[in-house]
Amino acid sequence: MATLTIRNLSDEVHRSLRVRAALHGRSTEAEVRAAANHMSVATRDNSPFIAMGLTVINPWHAMSLPN
Numbered sequence: 001m002a003t004l005t006i007r008n009l010s011d012e013v014h015r016s017l018r019v020r021a022a023l024h025g026r027s028t029e030a031e032v033r034a035a036a037n038h039m040s041v042a043t044r045d046n047s048p049f050i051a052m053g054l055t056v057i058n059p060w061h062a063m064s065l066p067n
Contacts, residue, residue, distance in 0.1 A: 006032075 014028075021031035038055065046056040 004036075 018028050021028045024031060024034070026034070037053070039058055050055050
């Protein structure tokens with residue numbers, strides 16, 4: 001598995017992550033991991049991302065726009 005280091009995170013964001021983690025009963029690291037796992041990804045070839053369980057938004061897929 002990959003390791004990620006986040007530098008220069010504001011105190012406010014860090015505090016918010018700690019609070020969210022506490023509300024969900026997990027560590028701050030686990031909270032960040034959960035948030036990253038729920039991020040959306042836009043791509044033409046979405047099969048690798050779907051295989052990893054990520055939500056995929058395909059902006060090239062035709063969709064109807066509101067009037």
